[in-house]
Amino acid sequence: MGYIIKPLVTEKMTKITEKLNKFGFIVRPEANKIEIKKEVEALYNVTVLDVNTCRYAGKNKTRYTKAGLVRGRTNAFKKAIVTLKEGETIDFYSNI
DSSP: OOOEEEEEOOHHHHHHHHHHOEEEEEEOTTOOHHHHHHHHHHHHOOOEEEEEEEEEOOOEEEEEETTEEEEEEOOOEEEEEEEEOTTOOOOTTTTO
């Protein structure tokens, strides 16, 4: 276990959640769809119908500052979008 890193709570993901009952998670790069499905079902006690995954590569970023040129890189990550059974939901804010 331990494939889910954190839930994805953004404006875009919130709109998808409201319309289509899909929830997003940042997951470990080595996780596959079956492992993600099992972990979401175990953690949140819901029925998962479908899992879609996509990988994002890190991108190079450059800024011009007073001290000169600053170069960096954003992190690479894997995202999983989980479709739940009709009528079920996940409350990410219940632990606050």
